[in-house]
Amino acid sequence: MDNLIYFDHAATTPTDPAVVEAMQRWFTTDFGNPATLYNLGLTANQAMETSRAEIAGLLGAEPDEIYFTSGGTESDNWAIKGVADAHEKKGRHLITSTIEHHAVLDTMEYLEKKGFEVTRVRVDSGGLVDPDDVRKAIRPDTILISIMHANNEVGTIEPISAIGEIAREAGVIFHTDAVQTVGKLPVNVDDLNVDILSLSGHKFYGPKGVGATYLRKRVRVTPLMHGGGQERRRRAGTQNVPGIVGLAKALQLATDRMAEEAVREQAMRDRLWQGLQESIPDIWLNGHPTERLANSLNFRVEGIEGEAMILCLDMNLIGVSSGSACTTGSLEPSHVLLAMGIPAELAHGSLRLTLGRDNTDIDIAYFLDVFPPVVKRLRDMSPVYNK
Amino acid sequence: MDNLIYFDHAATTPTDPAVVEAMQRWFTTDFGNPATLYNLGLTANQAMETSRAEIAGLLGAEPDEIYFTSGGTESDNWAIKGVADAHEKKGRHLITSTIEHHAVLDTMEYLEKKGFEVTRVRVDSGGLVDPDDVRKAIRPDTILISIMHANNEVGTIEPISAIGEIAREAGVIFHTDAVQTVGKLPVNVDDLNVDILSLSGHKFYGPKGVGATYLRKRVRVTPLMHGGGQERRRRAGTQNVPGIVGLAKALQLATDRMAEEAVREQAMRDRLWQGLQESIPDIWLNGHPTERLANSLNFRVEGIEGEAMILCLDMNLIGVSSGSACTTGSLEPSHVLLAMGIPAELAHGSLRLTLGRDNTDIDIAYFLDVFPPVVKRLRDMSPVYNK
Amino acid sequence: MYTDLVMEHFRNPRNMGVIEDADGVGEVGNPTCGDMMRITIKVSDDVLEDVKFQTLGCGAAVATSSMVTELAKGKNLDEAVDITNKQVAEALGGLPPNKMHCSNLAADGLRAAIEDYKERRAKAAHN
């Protein structure tokens, strides 16, 4: 779909052709199982370990602190269930925020049903967690704090390093879901003071279905996948060698162009927002004005609904998401926007644009052409917008 | 590694070039997240649902009984932990066999630590489970029976249909690990009387890191991956669209040539075994003489050790595995061979050859040339073989 | 996700707007839930001479609104009041399961408008 203008890079990204290229030989000629002893397997194993070392290096970690998983959801589930299971003798209290991804929130909810207690710290109107709230939530039986690095809906970047310091002082394990930041922001596990970190390849132009968990040495977690001895007995299953090679390649490429790309995308995004504000009345920014991912723009449009905007934009070959999780079979407004104090009817009328490598000034101009008439048309149709 | 002679298709298989080809566009041009609402996402979603329907058709299932996972290990873990969690109010007793894959056995062991009880039915000297033993093991608090379709080390094919009937009569959920049979044997979930079935792409010339779970309608399992609403809320995580398309393609191709390939591989395997018996004294078959996968040959060689054979064969560009799980960091002899009553010293001296599409008569002849001198050399070196 | 017909109605909604001197007005849904529609009708000799809608909501909400106006227009009140949400969905070739309940309110809106018309007439008769 080459003529699509894609503004949904927080949902997924195209796999970089160089990444696809790097994966090829591991599918067909060098296809060995890295757990086997003959040359073919050893070669695959070497490629995997090289990838592990590369990723570790880019995160400021040791190679044997990196575990390959099937993606962000698995990494999040593992971190939370794994810590809960391994440390429940110490306590059954967990801390998270109200704006986490469902991979964290639903896992927490599951644990609540199993008798764990969860404190969800609130966020301010920009989506920011106050580290002091985390400090106050810590109890003697707290075993895990899980706060995301940047939010996937509004892009707000959380004060992870400060929260990590608090966690360390209190002797509580600290997990961050960095699915939206790895490849976009510099991520160093020591600077961030994290013990466990989740990342996912398809968010930074790598393949879908492969991710990684950073797990600091000596932090105990129960495996989510029991079985073979892979990943130092912590994550069973034949490793996805092509995916792992692709993951490392993608992170390398993303890191190489990170600084330049952030500047470029932010400039486009800011122009876009400027233009929208000038041409459309009654729209407001969702999320933090400054502590925000360079590629993220989330805004609400009074009097109309998100899905209708998405469909109208799709008719114009533009791909975007609404603030709400349209796909979950529920029509609940976004829990993130509600947590930021946005009323439900405006949460329903929110749109998320996340820019990426493929976007150019032409896309911005095109959006600014197309979107105002869409808003006008839907507002004309709306029984609640009469300005 | 084109000049390698590969006899380890039970460990993994090369991805079929046609499968790799089918995956390509879903990486780069049609890369959308299938949960999104615009055309790009809908296209990906359609490809995924078509794949689901294809796989369902090939297994005699309904499309909405197929769930995509990251592979056999996840499918096994999910089946067992998911049933245990969802049904523990009814009971905490599980039944399995002594020769399951570690993805099943280690998961069972984990549940034992959590207070579940596990009965492991024994196998006979050919590796066969007696359905009557399963029947006798059933208790009022039994919630799951998990018996593999065919064993990965010796290839023995278990009487799944009969066990399934017993499970159904007793009202107990029945899971089978069909990782080694899907793509090699006709697998029909109704004929097999199973409620849950695990399969993994890389065992039948599909990609690594993608598998599926068949889950019969109305069978309750707790998710292993909590989060987004994917897979009808039962398995969260952005779906690996290229992998899923590859999985369906691989299963289609494997099914198309299944009958022919089984005959071809069995003929080669039988010639191989015939030739080995003629040229090497004191070797014996492990596994069932007839109830066995067409491509599987596992045998023990008196007086020498498995890894040494693997290394010597690798020096001759032949890839095989030993009976023991060489990779797990332990040097335990294979639990499968021990369960079949084979003494530890002979279990250590066992070799597994699993044939595949790429093998030809030339490979068989080459192996028959190379292997007898290897055995002779290692026996000369051995302090325990003096015949 | 949506059938072609749903998308066609979303793209080119029929009878969108407000009848200024309507004989009946029906409102269902709630902006807090993300879906709300207002249906205005013009009645003459117990026949729906004109039906118009305004809708805040998703593709399904818009398409069902549009479809119900098509189904209703020209029908007499007794027939029109029997139109169900399910019939509207069927006329569109079906809706995704998650949209069947929350965004498929248009028949309810039409019924509310007809009831409003009947109430107004009853009141007028009393006066």
Next chain:
Amino acid sequence: MYTDLVMEHFRNPRNMGVIEDADGVGEVGNPTCGDMMRITIKVSDDVLEDVKFQTLGCGAAVATSSMVTELAKGKNLDEAVDITNKQVAEALGGLPPNKMHCSNLAADGLRAAIEDYKERRAKAAHN
């Protein structure tokens, strides 16, 4: 997995075999564990004139056996008895962690052979 040197010793083991009229024999390991080695030595003037091994076991077992014979040959008994499994592994450029314990017994075997030799000599002196 293995260093090049381990593989080289596996491919071309030094001093493989049995000294028929050995002055000492050491046996360690156990076929049940998958690793077993027998070391035979020839001693003259307290110097290991010849050392030979037979080994049942994995690549590490074979390579450590081969390496220990190289390290020991020509040494006097006091030096040879001090050779440790760790030194053997180091001389091979290291072993995979899981092989450090179970398959790295060759120095123990050598020591057993030297002790056997000393016992035999002590017995001979007593007679």
